[in-house]
Amino acid sequence: MKMTNHSERGWKKRALCTAVAAACLVPVATHADAFGDFDPEAMKEIEKFSTLHTKPYDQAAYDELTSYHQSVEAGLIVVDKDSAKFGRFNGLGEEGVHPVINFQLGTGETYNSSQTGFWLAKGRDVGLDTINLQAEFGQHGNWEAYVEYDQIPVFRNDDTRTIFRGAGSANLTLPPEWTPAPGNVANDPPTYFGDVRDFDDINTPGVLKDVDIRHDRKIIKVLVEKIIDNEWSAVASYRHEKKEGVKMTGVTMGLSGGNPRAFMLPEPIDTVTQQANATIAYSTRELQLQLAYDLSLFTNNDEILMFSNPYNGLAAHDSDSWWSNGGQGGYSLPPSNQAHKIIASGGYYITDSMRLSAELALGRMTQDEDFLGYTVNPNLVVTEPLPRSSLDGQINTTLVGLRLTDRPMSKLNWGLSFRYDDRDNKTPVDLYNYIRNDSQDQPTNLAGNSYRYNEPLSYQEIVYAADVGYAVTSDINVSGGLERKELERTFSEVAESDENTLKLGARWRMTDTVQGSLKYAHGERSGSDYDVFEVMHSGFTEEYVAANCTNMALMQRCWEYHPNLRKFYLGDRDRDSVNLSLSAMPTERLSLGFHATIVNDDYSMKGAATDPAYSTDSGYWADTGNANADGDINASNQLGVRNAENGSYTLDVAFQATDGLSLYGFYTREKIATDYYGHQTQNAQNDPSAETSTTFGGDREWRIQTDDEYDTIGLGFKQRLMGNRLEVGADITRVVSNTSYKHTIGSGLTGAPLPDIEADQTTLSLFGRYKVNKDLSVTARYIYDKYDAKEFGFDDVTYNTMNNVLGMGEQAPNYKVQAIAVSASYRF
């Protein structure tokens, strides 16, 4: 295995944490619970009053509250238009008449019976793609079983079409009409490649075929619980999920990174996920213990998606090694995999108020599907075999959680907690000489970039936390906490980092009707040296590094990621967050609320005066004398995210105008802003001197400030009329979403402003329910849903709009759908 700075992992922490958790879970001798005795004085009163209510005062009212009712609802819903977006999850994506069938059946014994049997069966959306059926039965206090069948449809697109045949299968071919010779190559020299926009064949009748981009999840759950005695119980559950359908996937042929020939194709989904759990639990008032085994098996019935190359047949395409050589490609589908976990958890009251809880979970995630070949293209020359026939991938997971908490007096509570989450990736590292996109003979130069080591990432997170809360008065509570998080990663620019967070909070009741809370947290994350070269040294061969990192003229090849980049999830960060909540009830019938959440993330570097300089001796970008100890770069040249903000503000009101009329409303405004910097280096090869200086700013730097803004409003009412026989109501929501970009570029770049992304959805729902008698009611519902979206990535981008990507006609959703439902419910 190739060892680099961050590829080795320690085992001591893992062993120590596991031992501590195991020790905490050792059962402590305890006494079985004894049910409490009645207070003698209470007994006297009970004996005195127990003859008062021996039978119902009002039999009808009593039955209404205590009897088991069966109910069945049946009707129809009419949808006036097809819309994948409207029906994305609700099963109403197609125009037409759909059934409305819901039911609830079941019964149990009367509360004072000596029998405990019960059963319950529920059905929702029966006859729709969103059908849900549930059954529950058993004997209270003895055993229970639960069975559920659920379907979740996911519609993706309307009017999507493809040039491929066999959509839904794992073998896609092209129709005989497909001869993609460019009709007009004025913009591209014929010897280079044709322009997709010139693919006239796409307009030939019959070339494009409709394909539904949707999939369905069909889920069966079974759970059985056995109460062994007052202390012991056992649960076993099984979940089987079949996922079938088609998704849209982008695939490319050719080698040119920035100028490929790509196409959207229908990727089949045919998978099964099985999950099983077996748990045995022991529980008394002082001590609870639980031992569980979790199993998850993911099976993909398709291993590879084979497809014909739509660019095959172009003379320039086949003759130029930058493009593909042959007519077939293969895309690997997610490999089958497994996960196993044993979980031991427990809680114990050390004193009446002090509790220790612990969890130890040892898991293993494995994946060992046979590898596909480097290529499925028979025209290519493959000289080296794969280093192994399958990955033998394995990640061992360890979780240790400990928490000690106490409420020694009603005014004071405190807690200490520790959490250790380790994902130790044991997947073997090998050297692969990969073939790109089924489009080249296998390279043979060990100093080239086709030879790559895989980098199995391991990750470890340790969190220490202490919290305290104190009731200053009966109306004011304050709280505080400290948290320290330590992270370790392998094959990463930042091997170790830590984050310290201070939390402060207060809750107060200003009057009997007004209360609020305020929370503030400040966290600072920093880490070990940002090692720009770790990824390069761990992923490439030594020959490649030697060839590219000791020569100033080739400097631009010595880093995979720009040296001034600080990735947002790795780099230093200061985070401030504020939560404010106010609620008031000026009258018994009116409640008002205001909630705000503000988070500010500052990623900008601190303390460094200059950038690191390149050392021709070591072949590394090294700290200069002016850089700080962490090798920080000059903050003004930092690339990547420098700042991110998120603010969400909600006003809500609820008003019970009369006993029969209730109204509500809310308005939420949210803004998510991100500010990040980049530097265009694609011309570096032609101008290495510009890229090798220590200053990376200048005329090819760019900056994007994005603002996602959401305005959401909801209003509604419910009213009961005619002595509660008629209930009517309405709900309306409107969500206006907008993403805007402010794009700033250096003088060496050209560009134009980016359009906004917009979505505006209004949904109106009206309903009325009339109770014909106490058991029969009729319900009518009306839904109006209007959705307008603008997305420059999809608007007017059809099958051959782009000059080198064949699309499937995906458009931003725009629809206006109305639906009317009428149903009758009968209760018996």
Added chain:
Amino acid sequence: MIGTRLSRLARVAIGMALMCLPMAPLMAAEPASATATATASTDNPTIQEKVVRTCTACHHENYKIPVMSIFKTKHGVMADSRAPFGDRACMSCHGDSVEHLKDITQQPDVLFAEHSHNTPAEKNAPCLTCHESGIRMHWKGGQHETNNLACVDCHKIHTDHDKVRDKKTQPQVCFKCHKDRQADVLKPYSHPIKEGKVACSDCHNPHGTVGPKLLKKNNVVETCYQCHAEKRGPFLWEHPPVREDCTNCHNPHGSIHQALLKQRVPFLCQQCHLMNFHPSGTYSGTGIPSGGGAAQQLLLRGCENCHSAVHGSNHPGGRRWQR
């Protein structure tokens, strides 16, 4: 359309019926612990029955706050010695309440109403007597407990339909406090929460966990793998931020961007992938709309037009997540 659906429905119904077959004979069987505690009759009422009669003398079927639906719940089964009504009936949770019995103007020992004299910890104590195991093992010290929530702030006990335990109605309960999430699920792209197909509790355990954000599983990735097991791998070519934390790129509660992405591609990808050549290019509005001159990294799926295996690839040729 309806015919096909009904045929499929029939198959499902038959399957469900077969699975439920054990229901019939077992309904009649005698439970192991049922006879020990309660058999009631008018002439010789049990102590539990006496408590019920005493309390329902005032809290009867026409009382302004209906309480008697608890008899249709697990709590109300007298023949189950583990249930409150198999123990001390109403007093199991509300305490002996001697003062209240003597003088109804006095509050019972434990009152669960919003304006009760009891603290949240006092309200929770009766519940935790039985419910501190399993998924509630880490309630003490969890975010909801330390924020002084009471079980009854979310759960309704005197009804056979506890909204928070029904996937379709559960979000309404959570949104009472988590107002920003209410708006999130209405965004253009979200999980099917408002459709009642995914509930908050599919990802979160509100009763307390040792993990972050009250997540049901140990961490973010394991929580997501529950439904997205195809992303689990391990893969030959891993994508580091994906292996570490799905929320590096996705906002699971809702987004204006497809696939719940935090940013639109290529802008999301470029926050990390500032590399030579096209990854570091500045992608502007040039060529938009529909001129065909816009960069292929900008339109349709952006970077994913070619690099679609971003969650990891097991193809030996998939180093660039293109296979």
